[in-house]
Amino acid sequence: MAPKISRGALLATLAGNTLEFYDFITYTFFAVYVGRAFFPTDSAFASLLLSVATFGVGFLTRPLGGIWIGAYADRAGRKPALLLTIVLMTIGTLGLCATPSYASIGLAAPILLVVARLVQGIALGGEVGTASSVLVESAPPGQRALYMSLQSLSQGVATLGAGLVGITVALALTPAQLASWGWRVAFAVGLLLVPVGFYLRRALPETLPSPTHSSAVSVLGAVIRNHRRELILVVLVTMCMTVSTYVLNFMTTYALTTLHMDASSALVAPIVVGAFTIIGAVIGGPLCERFGRRRTMIVSRLIAIVIVIPAFLYVVHVRSVFSLAVMIAVLSLVMVPGAVAALTTMAEVFPSETRAAGISLAYALTVTIFGATTQIVITWLIEVTGSPLAPAVYIIVTSLISIGAMMLMRETGDRAEHLANQRIASTATPSQ
DSSP: OOOOOOHHHHHHHHHHHHHHHHHHHHHHHTHHHHHHHHOOOSOHHHHHHHHHHHHHHTTTTHHHHHHHHHHHHHHTOHHHHHHHHHHHHHHHHHHHHHOOOHHHHTTHHHHHHHHHHHHHHHHHHHHHHHHHHHHHHHSOTTOHHHHHHHHHHHHHHHHHHHHHHHHHHHHHSOHHHIIIIIHHHHHHHHTTHHHHHHHHHTTOOOOOOSOOOSSHHHHHHHHHHHSHHHHHHHHHHHHHHHHHHHHHHTHHHHHHHTSOOOHHHHTHHHHHHHHHHHHHHHHHHHHHHHHOHHHHHHHHHHHHHHHHHHHHHHHHHHOSHHHHHHHHHHHHHHHHHHHHHHHHHHHHSSOGGGHHHHHHHHHHHHIIIIIHHHHHHHHHHHHHHOOTTHHHHHHHHHHHHHHHHHHHSOOOSHHHHHHHHHHHHHHOOOOO
């Protein structure tokens, strides 16, 4: 029987995920300004590349956080693990927001920035797995995908909030003020979520049954020994989702540097991403419950493969705020339901005794390998090839690999279990 969970507890569970995406998305669309503040060079491209590389540094410690905090959640409980992650995220975000520029303290500035990103990485490595465990363990039968869609919905809320804050700051300040200190205001706003999240998480119900492991090593060993195949398949399945997410979150920088739009126009991108991620999440939960996780993932990704190049061609040729918004909206509506299905599958393939560690490790490996590199790869590809379609090609290549893994995944939804039970019942021979 799933423990009852209040709306406040649901908000508390999602607070860290919201802060994560608010902070990361704020970084992506202020990457140009962060690059100028911490990595001043003679080349604008080199400055931007160093900035997005520092964005990627935060992913390096995610597997460590996934192992440590995920295993802690499977041993000590979901609640203490979620309290730990929000404390670490506060430290990392505060460091990123308050670190002086290179002009003020020299080489210490990028070093402190990297340290802040590493601390954030540890926190976020354990956050998604633990929060997802609470959601799936609290969901009534037949509603696990609906509950898990709240993860994607919280990402949309964070993106929308980050976009609204970003465009407000961009419109209120001069370009010089925005480059000098204005971008820091957007990061500072994210810190307002911290005390609310911490307060709500103190009242979380514990969803972990009696723990069966005594150490992080035993939890990790159980995941690798008993669920190696699931771990590998989940990483491959979520690879294309991660790449797509960070391509969409890169669209502000893409609009600024590739489409040469002004800052206020480019900052429309995260607002549209956020709004249509929310809509996609609302649609995705019911689709997963009706048609199953596996079918939803595969169909979503096949449609994405077909439309992604025409969508990029449209925005490249028209180069307007409207075309940018339409392209992002269409891709979000297509991709997000598949992401909901992937997140739900990730939570369902691992049993409760290793669920937080399994999800955390799989998610951390995926975002470390693909999330950390996506913006670096597409920045480099656009520069080397001179083609603005490079992000679309990267999405297609990773999607094809992920579809292969999806076809190997078993269906984990209640509908598949119900149909299997019906087939067994219909073929059973009544006893005489």
